[in-house]
Amino acid sequence: MSVEAAKNARELLLKEYRGVLSTHSKAMPxxxxxxxxxxxxxxxxxxxxxxxxIAQHTHNLHKDPKCSLFVGERGAEDVQAVGRLTYLAEAEKIDDPTAIEAAAERYYRYFPDSQNYHQAHDFDFWMLNPVRHRYIGGFGAIHWVDQLTLANPFAGKAEASMVEHMNADHGKAIAHYVELAGLPKTEPALLAGIDTEGMHLRIGQSLYWLPFQTPCNTPTQVREALVFLAHAEHWPKNPVAGA
Known part of the structure; x- marks a missing residue:
């Protein structure tokens, strides 16, 4: 397995925010x-x-937690020429109240409407614990990837604080990011999340992940990256992408 394949697979997982969850059917063994x-x-x-x-896939996971999440690049004319990822995992329902609170805080920023049906109906958070991954980056670029996940050093209060500050006080900078990246301007963009390698912007119901020029491991480095992008004339190429 190459470092390049793992990075590209992780970036695909970050860029996409929906996939096909495959479970073992309880009704049709x-x-x-x-x-x-x-x-x-x-x-x-x-x-x-x-x-x-009450969903069928939830019943299936309770019987057998082994599952996979398939994620592919959207909008491709030739689906076999672009990246796709099969994320093999064991699903685990989150029961700890503190963990549920942390999961909800982040998930709601990405999918605000979920807060309504989560509180009104019987929904639960589940995490997919990684087992192995099959990443295809195009014709002939086929890899088994064992180590794909990367911990987010900002998860929790640090990330929430940065997101709230940017959305409250730096709307012009966020609008500039949208302009640089060529994203739709149908609605004002909001910062949804920050990770080591980039940030997520939410425009309406859609999410867009934008990479930093270099990885950021501290809030200070994130701030420097955001300030740099706020004054950039074009979105910089990521020199570590594919490295």
Missing amino acids: GFPFGSVVPYCLDEQGRPLILISR
Whole structure:
């Protein structure tokens, strides 16, 4: 497995925010059962999902937690020429109240409407603990990836503080990021999350992950990266992408 494959697979997981969750069918033993789920990544870089207790895939996971999440690049004319990832995992329901609170705080920033049905209906947070991954980066670029996840050093209060500050006081900078990245201007963008390698902007119901020029491991480095981008004339190429 190459470092390049792991990085590209992780960036695909960050860029996309919905995939096909395949579980072992309880009603039809021996058959896989696929369903579409939105996700964001938790503090360890694992997919975090919010699913209904009455959903078929939830019943399936209670019987057998082994599952996979398939994620592919959207909008491609030739789906076999672009990246796709099969994330093999064991699903785990989050029961600890503190962990549930942390999961909700981050998930709601990515999917604000989920707060309404989570509180009104029987939904639970589950995380997908990684087992192994199959990443295809295009024709002939096929890899088994064992180590894909990357912990987010900002998860929790640090990230929430940075996100709230940017959204409250630096709307012009965020609008500039949208302009640089060529994102839709249908609605004002909001910062949804920050990780070591980039940031997520939310525009309406859509999420966009934008990479930093170099990885950021401290809040100071994040601030420097955001200030740099606020004054940039074009989105910088990421020299570590594919490295």
